[in-house]
Amino acid sequence: MRVAISSTGTDIDSIVDERFGRARYFIIVDTETGEHETIDNEAYQLSGGAGAKTAQMIIEKGSEAVISSNIGPNAMDVMEKAGIKAYRAYNMSVKEAVDLFNKGLLQEILQPTSKGHHGGI
């Protein structure tokens, strides 16, 4: 299964980014093989719709689950419709988050955890 984890840095030992839409990077891990790739989240500095755009990128990358600390309403809406499940990890490395995910220890995020953020328009 391909899992996308919001990350503050480019390698697997980086800390999970608390934000989803405005996370600087995503690391996509194949949980069977352990292979991973790092993706620049180009949506992170959009004035609006960053969550939705990020969710779109994750769909395109073929991810079946995401791990982050907070997910806003737009991203949640998109992922629900795309059938992607979201899990919560906080204050740990991407690697640790994946380990916990594999053991089934991460809590599923069922509702948006933040109201979303708005840029100045």
Added chain:
Amino acid sequence: MAKISILSGKGGTGKTFVATNLVRVLPNVTYIDCDIEEPNGRIFLNPIITDINDVYTKVPLIDDNRCERCGICSKACRFGALINLGREILILDHLCHSCEACYEMCPMNAITMANRKIGEISIGVSRGIDFIEGRLNPGKPSGVPVIKQINILIKSIDIAIVDSPPGTSCSVVNTIEDSDLCILVTEPTPFGLHDLKLAVELVKEMDIPMAVIINKSGSDNQIIYNYCMKNDIKVLMEIPYDKKIAELYSRGTLIAEVDLTYEKMFVDLAEKILELIENEAAGNSEW
């Protein structure tokens, strides 16, 4: 026609207080509430609403028979309003800015732009004062279409007193466009001064004459006077920090209607404003 816009660097500075009391002492004016996200002039003016017009914007509508889910529309959208799920294109209406990029880019001509209501404009009258209020439905990204529609109405108005949104957003830019005078309400605090500077920059950029009113005036007024002097901006009035104002305001009462001292203050203000506009029209501006 004269358009006088009342603005401020931030919310809660006293725009609506100044605007509503000012219209009460001016003859033949129209009060226009462009603070579309939180229009509350009507609390003080109690207008009788005679007409409500809906405001629409365009959002994409996809013809599923034509759409091949290529995702070009989704890539074209800078606001994340179209998401390609593979089996369908999901449209997030509330993120759409009506830029029509999706419509332009769709190679299959599968997108049309459909009307969606985003807000409304109420028109009415409050004891001799004409009243116009714009209101944006919550969650809509931009109130500019509401303000643009109000601006069309303003063209046929004699004297318009316009209550602007706070800050220096696109909504404010559109609200103060074509004003004859901008009145900047500020508080004599470092925060007030900071926000005032931003507002002054905007008004200067738009080349509109301006003047300042100090609300909740007190011992720190000098920081505002120093700044205004340096920038050649007139200070028209100081409104004292007065518990009576707060009490009446919280009850929705106009102080110019119940207190002679304040009535006189606003009458003086109205005279100064009319004079400033006349001078400007005659070409002898002094600021």
